[in-house]
Amino acid sequence: xxxxxxxxxxxxxxxxxxxxxxxxxxxxxxxxxxxxxxxxxxxxxxxxxxxxxxxxxxxxxxxxxxxxxxxxxxxxxxxxxxxxxxxxxxxxxxxxxxxxxxxxxxxxxxxxxxxxxxxxxxxxxxxxxxxxxxxxxxxxxxxxxxxxxxxxxxxxxxxxxxxxxxxxxxxxxxxxxxxxxxxxxxxxxxxxxxxxxxxxxxxxxxxxxxxxxxxxxxxxxxxxxxxxxxxxxxxxxxxxxxxxxxxxxxxxxxxxxxxxxxxxxxxxxxxxxxxxxxxxxxxxxx
Amino acid sequence: xxxxxxxxxxxxxxxxxxxxxxxxxxxxxxxxxxxxxxxxxxxxxxxxxxxxxxxxxxxxxxxxxxxxxxxxxxxxxxxxxxxxxxxxxxxxxxxxxxxxxxxxxxxxxxxxxxxxxxxxxxxxxxxxxxxxxxxxxxxxxxxxxxxxxxxxxxxxxxxxxxxxxxxxxxxxxxxxxxxxxxxxxxxxxxxxxxxxxxxxxxxxxxxxxxxxxxxxxxxxxxxxxxxxxxxxxxxxxxxxxxxxxxxxxxxxxxxxxxxxxxxxxxxxxxxxxxxxxxxxxxxx
Amino acid sequence: xxxxxxxxxxxxxxxxxxxxxxxxxxxxxxxxxxxxxxxxxxxxxxxxxxxxxxxxxxxxxxxxxxxxxxxxxxxxxxxxxxxxxxxxxxxxxxxxxxxxxxxxxxxxxxxxxxxxxxxxxxxxxxxxxxxxxxxxxxxxxxxxxxxxxxxxxxxxxxxxxxxxxxxxxxxxxxxxxxxxxxxxxxxxxxxxxxxxxxxxxxxxxxxxxxxxxxxxxxxxxxxxxxxxxx
Numbered sequence: 001x002x003x004x005x006x007x008x009x010x011x012x013x014x015x016x017x018x019x020x021x022x023x024x025x026x027x028x029x030x031x032x033x034x035x036x037x038x039x040x041x042x043x044x045x046x047x048x049x050x051x052x053x054x055x056x057x058x059x060x061x062x063x064x065x066x067x068x069x070x071x072x073x074x075x076x077x078x079x080x081x082x083x084x085x086x087x088x089x090x091x092x093x094x095x096x097x098x099x100x101x102x103x104x105x106x107x108x109x110x111x112x113x114x115x116x117x118x119x120x121x122x123x124x125x126x127x128x129x130x131x132x133x134x135x136x137x138x139x140x141x142x143x144x145x146x147x148x149x150x151x152x153x154x155x156x157x158x159x160x161x162x163x164x165x166x167x168x169x170x171x172x173x174x175x176x177x178x179x180x181x182x183x184x185x186x187x188x189x190x191x192x193x194x195x196x197x198x199x200x201x202x203x204x205x206x207x208x209x210x211x212x213x214x215x216x217x218x219x220x221x222x223x224x225x226x227x228x229x230x231x232x233x234x235x236x237x238x239x240x241x242x243x244x245x246x247x248x249x250x251x252x253x254x255x256x257x258x259x260x261x262x263x264x265x266x267x268x269x270x271x272x273x274x275x276x277x278x279x280x281x282x283x284x285x286x
Numbered sequence: 287x288x289x290x291x292x293x294x295x296x297x298x299x300x301x302x303x304x305x306x307x308x309x310x311x312x313x314x315x316x317x318x319x320x321x322x323x324x325x326x327x328x329x330x331x332x333x334x335x336x337x338x339x340x341x342x343x344x345x346x347x348x349x350x351x352x353x354x355x356x357x358x359x360x361x362x363x364x365x366x367x368x369x370x371x372x373x374x375x376x377x378x379x380x381x382x383x384x385x386x387x388x389x390x391x392x393x394x395x396x397x398x399x400x401x402x403x404x405x406x407x408x409x410x411x412x413x414x415x416x417x418x419x420x421x422x423x424x425x426x427x428x429x430x431x432x433x434x435x436x437x438x439x440x441x442x443x444x445x446x447x448x449x450x451x452x453x454x455x456x457x458x459x460x461x462x463x464x465x466x467x468x469x470x471x472x473x474x475x476x477x478x479x480x481x482x483x484x485x486x487x488x489x490x491x492x493x494x495x496x497x498x499x500x501x502x503x504x505x506x507x508x509x510x511x512x513x514x515x516x517x518x519x520x521x522x523x524x525x526x527x528x529x530x531x532x533x534x535x536x537x538x539x540x541x542x543x544x545x546x547x548x549x550x551x552x553x554x555x556x557x558x559x560x561x562x563x564x565x566x567x568x569x570x
Numbered sequence: 571x572x573x574x575x576x577x578x579x580x581x582x583x584x585x586x587x588x589x590x591x592x593x594x595x596x597x598x599x600x601x602x603x604x605x606x607x608x609x610x611x612x613x614x615x616x617x618x619x620x621x622x623x624x625x626x627x628x629x630x631x632x633x634x635x636x637x638x639x640x641x642x643x644x645x646x647x648x649x650x651x652x653x654x655x656x657x658x659x660x661x662x663x664x665x666x667x668x669x670x671x672x673x674x675x676x677x678x679x680x681x682x683x684x685x686x687x688x689x690x691x692x693x694x695x696x697x698x699x700x701x702x703x704x705x706x707x708x709x710x711x712x713x714x715x716x717x718x719x720x721x722x723x724x725x726x727x728x729x730x731x732x733x734x735x736x737x738x739x740x741x742x743x744x745x746x747x748x749x750x751x752x753x754x755x756x757x758x759x760x761x762x763x764x765x766x767x768x769x770x771x772x773x774x775x776x777x778x779x780x781x782x783x784x785x786x787x788x789x790x791x792x793x794x795x796x797x798x799x800x
Binding site for chain 1: 463476
C-alpha cells in the first residue's frame with residue numbers, strides 16, 4: 001500500500017522541520033477517572049471513496065474500563081477503531097465525517113496534529129509486529145527515542161516499567177539485547193503492548209490482539225488487559241464473543257456499519273435489547 | 287489399447303522435455319565457463335605485483351602495469367556512488383512511500399526507459415554537458431556519467447525492496463506517534479537496509495565495466511590523476527586501448543586487466559549472494 | 571448452530587419428561603390419600619427414584635451445554651432448567667411424603683373430615699401444571715399471574731391446621747390420623763411453593779428479570795414491567 005503525504009505536512013509548521021519536543025508525562029496513570037467519558041463519537045461516518053463504511057455512529061467510551069466492539073466481518077469495527085487514532089489519515093480515499101472527542105477535545109480539529117493524538121491513543125495490532133532490526137529493549141523504547149527522549153536512565157526506567165506492566169519483565173529482563181523476533185508469538189504481542197505502554201498513552205486501542213495466538217497466550221493477554229484497565233482506557237475489537245464477555249465492561253455491537261446496541265457487557269450478553277444482537281450473540285447469524 | 291499408447295507417449299515426451307531443458311540450462315553455463323577459462327588462461331600469467339603497482343610504460347618498453355587504471359576505476363566508482371546512491375535511494379523512497387499514483391507511474395516509466403538507454407549515449411550527453419563547458423575530459427565527468435547511470439537502477443531496486451517491508455511496521459510506528467518521515471527513515475529504511483545495500487552493490491558492479499561512456503568523459507590517462515578536472519585512467523578504458531593495439535605486451539596486459547575486472551565483478555556478485563542468503567536464513 | 575439447538579431441545583424435553591413424572595406423582599399421591607389406596611401409595615414411592623435420576627441427568631446435560639459458553643437467551647434457558655429440575659425433584663419428594671401418609675392412613679379407620687385438603691390439592695396441582703405450561707409456552711404473563719395464588723394456598727393451609735388442631739383437642743383418639751393429614755396439607759403447601767418458584771424462573775427466562783424474594787405480593791407483580799428494561 002502506498003503511503004500518502006500526511007495532510008498536515010502541507011500546512012505551515014511542517015513537522016518535518018523539527019520534531020516537537022513533546023516528552024510524555026511521567027505519571028504512570030492517566031488523569032481520567034472511572035465513569036468519565038474518555039472517547040466519544042458523534043455522528044461519525046466514514047467513506048472509502050463512494051462506499052460508506054460507517055454510518056452516524058454515536059458512542060461514548062468510559063474511562064479506565066474495557067470496551068469491546070463486536071460484530072460480524074465487514075461490519076466496520078476495525079474501521080471505527082482506526083478512526084479513533086486518525087489512522088485513516090494515511091488512506092487517500094478515506095473521508096471522515098462527524099466528531100471524535102478525546103476527553104472533550106476534537107481530535108480531527110484543524111489545529112490538532114495526528115502525531116500528538118497518536119501519542120495519547122496507542123494501538124496494538126492483530127499481527128504482532130515488533131521491529132525486526134531492533135532488540136527487545138530498543139523495541140520498547142522506540143516510541144520514546146524517536147520522539148526525542150535520549151537520557152539513558154529515563155529510558156531504562158521506562159523499559160522496565162513498560163515491560164512489567166505488560167507482564168513480560170521477568171521473562172526478558174536478562175536478555176533485553178536479544179533480537180525481538182527471537183521471542184514466541186505471545187511474548188512478541190506482549191512486547192508490542194509494552195511498546196505502546198512506554199509512550200504512556202491515555203487510551204489503548206486493540207485490534208483483535210489475541211487472534212493470532214494460541215489459547216494459553218490468549219489467556220495471558222486477557223489477564224493483562226484486566227490489569228491494565230485499572231490505569232488505562234481500553235477499546236478492544238474482537239470477533240470472539242466469549243472473550244468480550246470475559247474481559248469487557250461495556251460492549252458495542254456493530255452491524256453493516258451501524259452501531260446496533262451498546263451497553264453493559266453483562267446485560268448485552270445475558271439479555272440484549274435488540275433481536276439482532278441476540279441473534280448474533282447466540283450465533284444464529286453472522 | 288489406446289490408453290496405454292497415450293500413456294507411453296506422454297512419458298516419452300516428458301523425458302524428452304526434461305533432457306532438452308537440462309541441456310539448455312547447461313548451455314547457459316557454458317559461456318560463463320568459456321569466459322572464465324579464457325580470461326584466466328590468457329591473463330593469469332601477466333598478473334603480478336608490477337601490474338598492480340606500476341604505471342604503464344611507454345610504447346615499446348616491456349613491463350609496467352595498470353596501477354593508475356585500477357585506482358582510477360575505484361575513484362570513478364566512488365564519485366559515481368556519491369552521486370548515484372543518495373539520489374537513487376531517496377528517489378526510491380519517494381516512489382515507495384510518497385507521491386501520487388500517476389506521478390509515480392511516470393517516474394517509474396522514465397527510470398525503466400533510462401535503464402535501457404545505451405551507455406554510449408549517456409557518455410555523449412555528459413560529454414556535451416560537462417566536458418565541453420569545462421573544456422577538458424575529467425574524472426568529474428566520468429563520475430557523473432557513471433553516477434547518472436546508477437540512479438535509475440538504484441531507484442528501482444530501492445523501491446522494490448521498500449515495498450517488501452510489511453505495512454504492519456509502518457502502521458505500528460505511526461501508531462506510536464512517530465512522524466511519517468522518521469518512520470520511513472528509521473523504521474522502514476532500516477528494515478530494508480540489506481536490500482538497499484544489495485541494490486547499490488549490484489549497480490556498482492554493473493557500471494564498473496562500462497567503457498563507452500568513459501571514452502567521452504574520463505578519456506583515460508597514462509599517468510596518475512591529481513585533480514577531478516583532469517582526465518583519469520579506468521580499467522575498462524585501459525583494457526580497450528591495449529587490446530586494440532598492435533603490441534603483444536600490451537595485449538597480454540589487457541588480458542590481465544580483464545581478469546582483474548572480471549574478478550572484481552564476480553566478488554561483488556558473490557558478496558551479494560552471501561548477504562541475501564543471510565537474510566533469508568533469519569526468516570526475513 | 572443446528573447441533574446446539576438440537577441439544578437445547580433435548581435438554582428442554584428431558585426437563586418436561588421429568589415434569590410430567592413429578593405431576594403424575596403428586597396426582598397419584600393425592601388420589602391415594604382421598605381413596606385410601608395402599609397400592610397406589612406404594613407406586614408413588616417407587617416412582618421417586620426415577621425423578622431423582624432425572625435431576626442428575628438434567629444437571630449433567632446442562633453443565634455440558636454450559637461448557638460451550640452459551641450466551642443471552644440460551645444461557646438463561648440452561649440456568650433456569652437447572653433450577654426447575656431442582657424444584658421438581660423436591661416436588662417428587664413431597665409427593666413421596668404424601669404417599670407415605672396415605673399408606674399409614676389407609677391402614678387405619680377412615681376419618682370423616684370437612685377440611686379443605688382436596689381444595690389445597692387441586693390448587694397445588696393446578697399451579698404446578700400452569701407453571702410448567704408457562705415454561706413450555708414461554709408465557710411470562712401466565713407465570714406472573716399464578717404467583718399470588720401461593721398466598722391463597724398458604725392461607726388454606728393455615729385454616730386446615732386450625733381445624734385439625736380443634737379436631738385433635740375435641741377427639742383425642744383421632745390425633746394420629748389428624749397429624750397425618752397435617753403433614754399432607756403441609757406437603758401440598760410446599761408443592762405450591764415449588765410451583766411458584768418455577769413460575770419465577772419462567773419470568774427470568776422470558777424477561778431476564780429476577781423476581782424472587784420480592785417480598786409481599788403487590789399489584790406490580792401482577793402486571794408486566796415497562797418494555798426495554800435497563
